[in-house]
Amino acid sequence: MSNVNIPVRKFDAVIVGAGGAGLRAAIQLSEAGLKTAVLSKVFPTRSHTVAAQGGVSASLGNSEQDHWHWHMYDTVKGSDWLGDQDAIEYMCRKAPEVVVELEHFGMPFDRTDEGKIYQRPFGGHMSNFGEKPVRRACAAADRTGHAMLHALYQRNVRAQTQFFVEWMALDLIRDEEGQVLGVIALEMETGEVVAFHAKATIFATGGAGRIFHSSTNAFINTGDGLGMAARAGIALEDMEFWQFHPTGVAGAGVLITEGVRGEGGILRNSSNERFMERYAPNAKDLASRDVVSRAMVTEINEGRGCGPNKDFVLLDITHLDPATIMKRLPGIREISIQFAGVDPIKAPIPVVPTCHYQMGGIPTNYHGEVVNPDGSTVKGFYAAGEVACASVHGANRLGTNSLLDLLVFGKSSGDAVVQAVKKDAVAHKDLPAGFADKTLARLNRLNTQTGGTSVDETRLAMQRAMQTHCGVFRFNDKLQEGVRQILEIEKAVARTEIKDKSQVWNTARTEALELDNLIEVAKATMISAEARKESRGAHVRDDAPDTAENPNGRDDKNWHKHTLWHRDGNKLSYKPVNMTPLSVETIALKTRSY
Amino acid sequence: MTTRTMLFKIYRYDPDKDNAPYMQDISIEVDSVTDRKLLDVLVKLKAKDDTLSYRRSCREGICGSDAMNINGKNGLACLTEVKDLKEPVVLRPLPGLPVIRDLIVDMTQFFKQYHSIKPYLINDTPPPERERLQSPDDREELNGLYECILCACCSTSCPSFWWNPDKFVGPAGLLNAYRFIADTRDEATNARLDDLEDPYRLFRCHSIMNCVDVCPKGLNPTKAIGKIKEMMVRRAV
Numbered sequence: 094m095s096n097v098n099i100p101v102r103k104f105d106a107v108i109v110g111a112g113g114a115g116l117r118a119a120i121q122l123s124e125a126g127l128k129t130a131v132l133s134k135v136f137p138t139r140s141h142t143v144a145a146q147g148g149v150s151a152s153l154g155n156s157e158q159d160h161w162h163w164h165m166y167d168t169v170k171g172s173d174w175l176g177d178q179d180a181i182e183y184m185c186r187k188a189p190e191v192v193v194e195l196e197h198f199g200m201p202f203d204r205t206d207e208g209k210i211y212q213r214p215f216g217g218h219m220s221n222f223g224e225k226p227v228r229r230a231c232a233a234a235d236r237t238g239h240a241m242l243h244a245l246y247q248r249n250v251r252a253q254t255q256f257f258v259e260w261m262a263l264d265l266i267r268d269e270e271g272q273v274l275g276v277i278a279l280e281m282e283t284g285e286v287v288a289f290h291a292k293a294t295i296f297a298t299g300g301a302g303r304i305f306h307s308s309t310n311a312f313i314n315t316g317d318g319l320g321m322a323a324r325a326g327i328a329l330e331d332m333e334f335w336q337f338h339p340t341g342v343a344g345a346g347v348l349i350t351e352g353v354r355g356e357g358g359i360l361r362n363s364s365n366e367r368f369m370e371r372y373a374p375n376a377k378d379l380a381s382r383d384v385v386s387r388a389m390v391t392e393i394n395e396g397r398g399c400g401p402n403k404d405f406v407l408l409d410i411t412h413l414d415p416a417t418i419m420k421r422l423p424g425i426r427e428i429s430i431q432f433a434g435v436d437p438i439k440a441p442i443p444v445v446p447t448c449h450y451q452m453g454g455i456p457t458n459y460h461g462e463v464v465n466p467d468g469s470t471v472k473g474f475y476a477a478g479e480v481a482c483a484s485v486h487g488a489n490r491l492g493t494n495s496l497l498d499l500l501v502f503g504k505s506s507g508d509a510v511v512q513a514v515k516k517d518a519v520a521h522k523d524l525p526a527g528f529a530d531k532t533l534a535r536l537n538r539l540n541t542q543t544g545g546t547s548v549d550e551t552r553l554a555m556q557r558a559m560q561t562h563c564g565v566f567r568f569n570d571k572l573q574e575g576v577r578q579i580l581e582i583e584k585a586v587a588r589t590e591i592k593d594k595s596q597v598w599n600t601a602r603t604e605a606l607e608l609d610n611l612i613e614v615a616k617a618t619m620i621s622a623e624a625r626k627e628s629r630g631a632h633v634r635d636d637a638p639d640t641a642e643n644p645n646g647r648d649d650k651n652w653h654k655h656t657l658w659h660r661d662g663n664k665l666s667y668k669p670v671n672m673t674p675l676s677v678e679t680i681a682l683k684t685r686s687y
Numbered sequence: 688m689t690t691r692t693m694l695f696k697i698y699r700y701d702p703d704k705d706n707a708p709y710m711q712d713i714s715i716e717v718d719s720v721t722d723r724k725l726l727d728v729l730v731k732l733k734a735k736d737d738t739l740s741y742r743r744s745c746r747e748g749i750c751g752s753d754a755m756n757i758n759g760k761n762g763l764a765c766l767t768e769v770k771d772l773k774e775p776v777v778l779r780p781l782p783g784l785p786v787i788r789d790l791i792v793d794m795t796q797f798f799k800q801y802h803s804i805k806p807y808l809i810n811d812t813p814p815p816e817r818e819r820l821q822s823p824d825d826r827e828e829l830n831g832l833y834e835c836i837l838c839a840c841c842s843t844s845c846p847s848f849w850w851n852p853d854k855f856v857g858p859a860g861l862l863n864a865y866r867f868i869a870d871t872r873d874e875a876t877n878a879r880l881d882d883l884e885d886p887y888r889l890f891r892c893h894s895i896m897n898c899v900d901v902c903p904k905g906l907n908p909t910k911a912i913g914k915i916k917e918m919m920v921r922r923a924v
Contacts, residue, residue, distance in 0.1 A: 199873075282787055311750065596703055598789075
């Protein structure tokens, strides 16, 4: 097959994804005058950043004393020392600047009496190197992501950014030297396949929470950037680390922000006990997310869950002033009434840990440049936001650091691209021969497959396999069985059949193509998790228990390192954690407790 | 857990194979526990027939993707309780916009009107090093405005928007216009009012209030439009 029939469009840069990271990067590019294309599967304000609730962290100190160094310490500790300290320092130092900038863009933050940005406490946010909770989460009620995404989109309207709305990127274009030259994408309305030829490509495609059966994530969070990168030979970093958010609505999976606990909410078991006091005597309900989720599952496993099946716990805010709830948590009240059938002013909300965020992703440095296993950068390729692994979240992300991550690294990757394109003002490098062959073959297979598997059933099988074998607590035998099952399901993914053959808005085809990406993420996750024989952050396994030698089951001697999963042969390699911050002293390894 | 069979009548049209749109009767087993929202049922229907096409994303009423006409009234599928629906459940694309396929409409005109109101903060004074200050009371003015999710339920339920989608900004656009007019940090109030002082852009609103009736976020575009009109009167005298 040859690609003579594929139209090619040239841009200085192409950004894939128009959530927070993509839009923040786009502002840098558009305002610098680069010819930029921003591709998105959905209209930008429908991206999943819109669902973020509680806040974005920055040590503004608007209500009490705070410092970026304390924020950095909390982030390193939250990451269970797996985060890279250069990137973490960069992010925490930049936080006040990018949050203030966002306010200047028009973001409708809540306000203190003095008119400053309102800040609330959040899990793992402490003052003075872990001493006591601090107000660091900058919030717009409990709709911070919505307010932020709209403000970023609006700034892009002002900057006249060129959007390609409802275009799905299918594959990276990469030449023999490994340089990235753009993407091949499909216009959903017409089915047309076009090459976007660019000097720089930024992936801001978000996460892949839909590999799990129970997830707070939107339907669109299918790891498209990870799938494309893996197929193009990019190794994926730390994919065994997935955050299970403590408070998803039981049964529905919809998110209830940690900001609820920040405003004073309390988790209770079937005896009405505030059980977090036993697990985290200091931070209690505001301990780190991995710690709270494990405590909840332990309560449920030991028979202290609530409801007829004792399979959830309760999030209680009935003691709060209804006026506070209406002012600070109006969206939560709506969600709770809609999806739990409970008005939280009157009764507690049934909640259960739910897959929420991927800490791993495409390896980058803090400029958003994608890095090879040997430390060199992949020419022309950048990533930011949840798809990327800088790595600032390590083994467990702090609440509100995701919105900060996408602002900081959306901006830094945008700046890096502007610099590279302006410095290197050469013509576009030629596209390699047959660059679209594999993509067209994939589309052609979907058009002609007969006697194949169902997309819906295959996806469900994958989601169940992930949920059962790679959840909040992990077990060696289950992980091994999980690897076997996922590799089996991969064969079914290669044979998916769709009945819809239309060229116009073919959502069956979109879902099949998304499943091609999801399965790459599922493999990376399961194989990386099976191999890591220690407990760290969100990855906790029964055969790595708490011992005197390895507190919390963390084995720094053998496992203080990043995983890299290579799609080719499902091989794993490892690289060291960066323990050298940019300006301050190393935050040395320490046992983690809250 | 109880299941029952429900009958749906769904607008179908695939320009690749259909000469004209038609209404398709589909019945499906609905589970009272797992199929609480209309979107849950649509997902189930799609698993049976993958050609059924609609937009969806967050499934919690914040992204605005799955707006459609449900038993004659615009709403979000993900926030619509199945048990409250009269049968047969009639599903149509949002009215007044061109249909691309099945329940998917072409929203170009809707976004064009949104973009026409300059939906971004205009303030040419160099910003301070820190945040611009805004009192909690001034910030309060933005409540009920900034929460718009651009789902288009309101504008596509508005007869004035149906007749003049190219000239009338529509309730969603006007709500957002007022969001910036009401923002104490915005310096373009006069220019914004000038832009709307037009027989069509603003004054095609006849307070029919369909917009208020359908907004899935409980917002009130008619009230926002009233405030814009009030400001125009006030600055005229």
